[in-house]
Amino acid sequence: MPRPHDPEALVAALRTGDRGALARALSVVEQGGPPAVDIGRLAWPLGGQAYTVGLTGAPGAGKSTLTNAIVGLARRAGDEIAVVAVDPSSPFTGGAILGDRVRMQDHALDPGVFIRSMASRGHLGGLALATPQAVRVLDAAGFPWVILETVGVGQVEVEVAGAADTTVVVVNPGWGDSIQANKAGLLEIADVFVINKADRPGADEARSDLRTMLELSELGPDDWTPPILLTAATTGEGVAEVWRAVTEHRTWLEDGGGLAVRRQRRLREEIRAIVAHVLQSRAFAMVGAANLDELVDEVEARRLDPYRAAERIIGDD
Amino acid sequence: MPRPHDPEALVAALRTGDRGALARALSVVEQGGPPAVDIGRLAWPLGGQAYTVGLTGAPGAGKSTLTNAIVGLARRAGDEIAVVAVDPSSPFTGGAILGDRVRMQDHALDPGVFIRSMASRGHLGGLALATPQAVRVLDAAGFPWVILETVGVGQVEVEVAGAADTTVVVVNPGWGDSIQANKAGLLEIADVFVINKADRPGADEARSDLRTMLELSELGPDDWTPPILLTAATTGEGVAEVWRAVTEHRTWLEDGGGLAVRRQRRLREEIRAIVAHVLQSRAFAMVGAANLDELVDEVEARRLDPYRAAERIIGDD
Numbered sequence: 001m002p003r004p005h006d007p008e009a010l011v012a013a014l015r016t017g018d019r020g021a022l023a024r025a026l027s028v029v030e031q032g033g034p035p036a037v038d039i040g041r042l043a044w045p046l047g048g049q050a051y052t053v054g055l056t057g058a059p060g061a062g063k064s065t066l067t068n069a070i071v072g073l074a075r076r077a078g079d080e081i082a083v084v085a086v087d088p089s090s091p092f093t094g095g096a097i098l099g100d101r102v103r104m105q106d107h108a109l110d111p112g113v114f115i116r117s118m119a120s121r122g123h124l125g126g127l128a129l130a131t132p133q134a135v136r137v138l139d140a141a142g143f144p145w146v147i148l149e150t151v152g153v154g155q156v157e158v159e160v161a162g163a164a165d166t167t168v169v170v171v172n173p174g175w176g177d178s179i180q181a182n183k184a185g186l187l188e189i190a191d192v193f194v195i196n197k198a199d200r201p202g203a204d205e206a207r208s209d210l211r212t213m214l215e216l217s218e219l220g221p222d223d224w225t226p227p228i229l230l231t232a233a234t235t236g237e238g239v240a241e242v243w244r245a246v247t248e249h250r251t252w253l254e255d256g257g258g259l260a261v262r263r264q265r266r267l268r269e270e271i272r273a274i275v276a277h278v279l280q281s282r283a284f285a286m287v288g289a290a291n292l293d294e295l296v297d298e299v300e301a302r303r304l305d306p307y308r309a310a311e312r313i314i315g316d317d
Numbered sequence: 318m319p320r321p322h323d324p325e326a327l328v329a330a331l332r333t334g335d336r337g338a339l340a341r342a343l344s345v346v347e348q349g350g351p352p353a354v355d356i357g358r359l360a361w362p363l364g365g366q367a368y369t370v371g372l373t374g375a376p377g378a379g380k381s382t383l384t385n386a387i388v389g390l391a392r393r394a395g396d397e398i399a400v401v402a403v404d405p406s407s408p409f410t411g412g413a414i415l416g417d418r419v420r421m422q423d424h425a426l427d428p429g430v431f432i433r434s435m436a437s438r439g440h441l442g443g444l445a446l447a448t449p450q451a452v453r454v455l456d457a458a459g460f461p462w463v464i465l466e467t468v469g470v471g472q473v474e475v476e477v478a479g480a481a482d483t484t485v486v487v488v489n490p491g492w493g494d495s496i497q498a499n500k501a502g503l504l505e506i507a508d509v510f511v512i513n514k515a516d517r518p519g520a521d522e523a524r525s526d527l528r529t530m531l532e533l534s535e536l537g538p539d540d541w542t543p544p545i546l547l548t549a550a551t552t553g554e555g556v557a558e559v560w561r562a563v564t565e566h567r568t569w570l571e572d573g574g575g576l577a578v579r580r581q582r583r584l585r586e587e588i589r590a591i592v593a594h595v596l597q598s599r600a601f602a603m604v605g606a607a608n609l610d611e612l613v614d615e616v617e618a619r620r621l622d623p624y625r626a627a628e629r630i631i632g633d634d
Contacts, residue, residue, distance in 0.1 A: 299588070
C-alpha cells in the first residue's frame with residue numbers, strides 16, 4: 001500500500017491508470033506547498049502529449065453543457081478526455097458548487113472521461129500556479145485532451161482559460177448588454193467564438209457584433225481568424241462544428257509553428273510566477289511574524305511607507 | 318513649470334488642490350514602475366484621513382448609478398469625494414469603457430468630486446498593487462471619502478473592492494440565477510448588501526436568500542451583521558439608507574477597534590505583494606533574456622522542470 005500522499009507512489013500509480021491515485025494527486029496539487037511541487041516535477045518528464053482546450057464565458061452561458069457535448073464527441077472519436085472545471089467555491093458549502101457537475105453526469109460511468117472541479121479560493125495567484133500543475137498530472141496520466149473550463153469574468157479566471165493551446169469563448173445572444181463583463185479580456189484570448197443558445201433572439205446581432213470587433217482588432221494576413229459558430233448545446237446543434245474548429249485551430253498551430261511559440265510563452269510566464277512565489281515565501285520565512293508586526297506598526301504610524309517596509313524585509317535597508 | 322512627471326512636484330501640486338497634477342499623479346501610478354513607487358512614497362506620510370468604500374457587484378447591477386447617487390449625498394453633506402472605477406479596458410478602444418462614466422456626468426462640473434477610471438489590464442497583480450497607490454494619492458490630495466468601484470466577478474476585482482474600510486455589495490432581484498458569478502466571494506467581503514432595481518419582481522426572494530446565507534455564515538454576537546437594503550438607484554429611492562448604513566458601519570469599526578485591525582491586515586497584504594514584486598523584478602534582471610530562453614528550451618525538452626528552472630534563476634541550483 002503506498003502512503004496516500006507520497007508523491008513518487010502517486011505519480012507511479014496514476015501512470016498505470018489508477019483513477020484514485022489521479023484524484024489524490026490532483027488534491028495534493030490543489031492544496032499547494034512542497035508536495036504539490038514534487039508531484040508537478042515528477043509528472044513533468046512523463047508528459048508532453050496532452051492538448052489543452054480552454055473554455056470560458058460568462059456565468060450561465062452554457063459552458064458546462066457545451067463541455068459535456070464536446071466530451072461526447074471526443075469519446076465517439078475514441079479519445080480519452082479530462083475536464084478541469086474552475087469553480088468559484090462557496091464558504092457556506094465548503095466546496096465547489098455542484099450545479100455544473102450535475103450537468104456532466106452523462107459521462108459519470110465512462111472510465112475514459114475524468115472530470116475534476118478545482119476551487120478558485122485561496123491566495124491570489126494560487127489558481128494560476130495550481131492549474132498548470134493539474135494539467136501536467138492529467139498529461140502524465142495519459143489524457144490526450146484536457147479541457148480547462150472557467151467562469152470568464154475575472155482577470156485570473158480569464159488568464160487561466162487563455163493559458164491553453166486553443167481557447168473557446170462562449171457567449172449568448174444579447175451578451176453586448178453586459179458590456180462591463182470583461183468582454184475585452186475574452187476577445188483577446190478567443191481562438192473560437194461560440195454563440196450558444198443561438199435559438200434565442202439576438203444571435204445574428206451577436207454575430208455581427210463579434211465580426212465588427214474582429215475587424216477592428218486588425219488581424220494580419222498570417223493571423224488566425226477566430227470562427228464564430230452558433231450552437232444550441234442542450235440539443236447538440238452546432239457542437240460538432242465547434243469541435244471541428246478546435247481541431248482545425250490545432251492543425252493550424254501545429255503546422256505553422258505557433259503551438260511551440262504559445263507553449264514557450266506559457267512556460268516563461270509560469271517560471272516567472274514560480275520565481276515570485278518562491279522568493280516571497282523565502283522573504284517571509286526570514287522575517288519573524290513579530291518583526292512584521294513591528295514594521296506594520298511603523299507604517300501605520302506613517303513613519304515608514306509600505307515600500308520601505310518591503311525593502312527592510314528584503315534586507316536592502 | 319514642473320516637469321510633468323516629476324514625483325515631488327506632482328505630490329506638492331496635488332496638495333494645493335491642483336486637479337491636473339492629481340490626474341497626472343494617478344496616471345503615473347497606473348503605469349507602475351519606479352515613478353509610481355516614488356509617488357506612493359511621497360504621498361504616504363501626507364495621508365491617513367481618507368475613508369475608503371468598496372462598491373462591487375455583477376455587471377449591470379447598477380453600481381455606477383448607485384455611486385452617482387452616493388456622490389450626491391456626500392456632496393450635500395459638504396464632503397468632497399473621489400471615485401476610482403476599475404473598468405475592464407478594451408484592446409480596441411485602448412482605454413476604459415465609457416458607459417459607466419457617462420452615467421456620472423451629474424458631477425462633471427463639481428470641483429469637489431473627482432472621478433477616475435483605472436484599467437484592469439496588464440500583468441497579474443498590477444491592479445492589486447496600483448489601487449492602494451491611487452487611494453493614497455487621493456488621500457494626500459485631501460479627499461475624506463474614496464469610493465472604489467469594481468466589477469465584482471473575478472478574484473482580483475473582488476479583492477480590490479474588499480480591500481476597503483467598508484464594502485458595499487450590489488445585487489439585483491433574480492441574482493440567485495447566476496449562482497456561478499462568484500457569489501461566495503461577494504458574500505465574504507460584504508459589509509452592506511444592496512438589492513438594487515428592487516422595483517423588479519424577485520426583490521423579496523433575493524432578500525430572504527441573502528438572509529438565509531447570512532444565517533448559515535454563523536456570525537458571532539460581536540460580529541457586524543451586514544444590513545440588506547432595497548434601492549432603485551435610478552429614482553434615488555433607498556440610497557440615503559445605503560449611505561447611512563455605510564456611516565454606521567464606519568462608526569462601528571471606529572468605536573470597536575475593527576478599523577485599525579482591517580487597515581493593518583491590508584497593509585500586511587500590500588507589503589507582501591510589494592516584496593514579491595520587487596524580488597521578482599530583481600531575479601529577472603539578474604538573468605539575461607537569452608539565458609531565460611535557454612532555460613525555457615531545456616524545460617520544453619523535458620530535461621528540466623519549471624520549478625528547477627525557477628531555482629536556477631534564483632541561484633539555488
